[in-house]
Amino acid sequence: MVATCSRLTWMALSLLPVSPGALRKALEASGGDPDKALTQLTPQPAILKRQAEELRPRLEKAQITVLTRGDPAYPSLLEEIDDPPPVLYVRGSILEADDPAVAIVGSRRASPYGLAMARILARDLAEGGVTVISGLARGIDAAAHGGALAATGGRALAVLGSGPDVIYPPEHRRLAAAVACRGALLSEFPPGTPPLPRHFPWRNRIISGLARGVVVVEAAIGSGSLITARLALDQGREVYAVPGPVTAPGSHGTHDLLRQGARLTTSAADVVDEFPADIMRRVARRIAARLEAPPPDLEPAALEVWNALDPADSRSIDDLARRTGLAVPALVSALLELELRSLARAFPGPRYARGG
Numbered sequence: 602m603v604a605t606c607s608r609l610t611w612m613a614l615s616l617l618p619v620s621p622g623a624l625r626k627a628l629e630a631s632g633g634d635p636d637k638a639l640t641q642l643t644p645q646p647a648i649l650k651r652q653a654e655e656l657r658p659r660l661e662k663a664q665i666t667v668l669t670r671g672d673p674a675y676p677s678l679l680e681e682i683d684d685p686p687p688v689l690y691v692r693g694s695i696l697e698a699d700d701p702a703v704a705i706v707g708s709r710r711a712s713p714y715g716l717a718m719a720r721i722l723a724r725d726l727a728e729g730g731v732t733v734i735s736g737l738a739r740g741i742d743a744a745a746h747g748g749a750l751a752a753t754g755g756r757a758l759a760v761l762g763s764g765p766d767v768i769y770p771p772e773h774r775r776l777a778a779a780v781a782c783r784g785a786l787l788s789e790f791p792p793g794t795p796p797l798p799r800h801f802p803w804r805n806r807i808i809s810g811l812a813r814g815v816v817v818v819e820a821a822i823g824s825g826s827l828i829t830a831r832l833a834l835d836q837g838r839e840v841y842a843v844p845g846p847v848t849a850p851g852s853h854g855t856h857d858l859l860r861q862g863a864r865l866t867t868s869a870a871d872v873v874d875e876f877p878a879d880i881m882r883r884v885a886r887r888i889a890a891r892l893e894a895p896p897p898d899l900e901p902a903a904l905e906v907w908n909a910l911d912p913a914d915s916r917s918i919d920d921l922a923r924r925t926g927l928a929v930p931a932l933v934s935a936l937l938e939l940e941l942r943s944l945a946r947a948f949p950g951p952r953y954a955r956g957g
Contacts, residue, residue, distance in 0.1 A: 610635040611669035612653035614687040615791055617642055621684040621803055635670075635687065659792050663766050666691040676700070682810040682836050686789030690765045693785030699756060701880065702732035703872055704808045704833075706826045707741030707818035708851050713940060713947045715819035715851060716744040717956050718843050720943040722816060723748030725869035727755030729884030731876070732784065734758045734812050736804065737773055741818050741826075748943065750779050757784040760808045762801040764794035787811075805829040806836075813876075814839035816866055820854030827854050830863070839875075841866040846949050896944070902927060903944075906935040907955065910945055915952035 614624060614635060619642060631637030639646045660667060668675045668689040676695060679685050689695075705723055707715060723733045723745040733749035735742040737759040749757040759780045763769050765788045768777045777786055789807065790800065805828050809815050815833040817840070820826040830840045842863040845852035859865055866872060869884045895907050902925075909924040910916065916924075922932055936953055939945035946956040 607635065607671070608667065608669050609650050609653050610639055611687040612656065612667065612791070613639055613646065613649035614642070615690075615789060616649050616652055620799075621686070621806065624687065625684040656791060660690075663792060664692065665765050665792060666694075668695075676811055678812075679807065679810045682806065684806065685810065686807060688789060688791075690788050690791060691785050692765045693781040693783075695758070695785050695787075696756075698730070699732040699758065699784070699811075701813045701876055702734050702758065702811055704734040704812040704815040704829070705741065705745035705818060706735055706808065706815060706829050707820055708824065708826065709738050709740040709742075710851070711740035711744065711819050712845075712849065712851060714845060715741055715843075717940065717943055717946045719744035719818045720748035720751070721946075721956050722818070722843075722866070722869050722872070723757075724752045724755070724943070725884055725887050726872065727752035727757070728887035729869065729873060729880050731869075731873065731880060731884075732756045732758060734760065734808055736760055736762070736801075736808055737768070737777060737780070737786075739770055739773075743773060743776060745818075746776055746780055750783055751943075755783065758811065759784070759786050760804050760811070761786060761788040761790070761796075762804045763796035764788055764790050764792045766792045767795060769796035801825060802828055806832045809833035809836055809838055812838060814841055814872060816841040816843065816872060817855050817858060817863070818843045819845060819849075819851035820858075821850050822853050822857065824854055827858070830858055839864065841872055843867065848949070896942070899944075900935070900938065902931050902935040903938045906932060907939060907944060910939075910953060910955035912955040915946075915948045915950070915954040917950060917952050921953065 627638040627641045719741045727749040735745040746757045749755040757780045765786050768774045809829050809832045817826050817830050833840050840863045842855040842858040843866050873881050873884050905925045909921050943956050946954045
């Protein structure tokens with residue numbers, strides 16, 4: 602990797618522990634000149650440039666690509682926001698086909714319903730050719746990545762609040778590796794950067810900035826997902842919200858978004874209704890196939906339950922037992938199998954509807 606002078610300057614700026622707002626102000630004051638901005642922000646620009654140059658072996662060893670502002674491969678949508686990161690450190694690949702992309706975000710302490718909805722939405726979008734973006738966090742983020750990767754040819758992008766080689770939470774290492782193979786891990790922070798609390802609000806602007814729209818699936822009032830939604834609105838992106846049980850704290854944030862004008866979303870079709878026609882058609886076909894045809898490898902009991910479930914209405918355990926003739930323990934076991942495969946959705950009661 603040959604580092605040009607401007608590339609080194611952008612990388613040096615990424616090493617500074619300053620907020621995106623502070624960097625934006627420095628660039629505005631310097632007329633957009635990264636060298637002048639670097640000189641404004643540090644009394645030792647040469648040292649930072651040398652440190653940036655010294656990153657090269659580490660980047661090459663970890664197969665991390667560097668995209669800087671002005672690079673032809675730097676995502677054009679991200680370049681348009683008020684405070685684009687000076688550098689994206691990329692493990693994996695960003696393709697032209699990653700636009701259009703949709704971000705799916707939500708609670709780390711998600712309910713089974715929220716996890717199922719995130720998986721279903723992500724898989725249906727990815728089957729339609731839409732790249733799914735999230736933040737690799739526990740809960741909704743992980744479900745969204747998993748749903749996208751379950752789609753045939755599906756792609757996922759994960760924006761990290763740490764260096765691209767520092768996976769947080771650590772139990773998501775396998776998921777991160779899968780995302781890097783079928784998309785990319787992205788970060789504005791250089792390799793080795795720990796996941797500091799202040800990084801996560803900063804990275805949210807990148808999640809929304811890369812996407813055509815942001816879908817919020819379960820969010821408590823004041824959650825980070827609502828910050829992402831606000832940033833999306835500031836960036837001119839569409840905001841979508843998935844409704845949930847009115848008594849659940851995780852529904853309060855999404856219902857508040859709906860009251861403020863977010864688009865009500867119950868399927869991927871709601872998200873892509875203004876996308877190119879070929880994407881709308883692919884998503885519609887995916888949804889129809891998922892709801893009409895059972896997977897061929899279901900166990901007999903699970904198949905009986907799947908056939909008894911309705912995609913548009915939830916049913917109680919007693920109702921399902923009556924329709925299938927299964928004993929309750931066998932019914933519950935079959936429902937668990939279907940939930941784990943995103944083929945059934947659980948609701949309070951408990952009640953169940955067909956998923957996919």
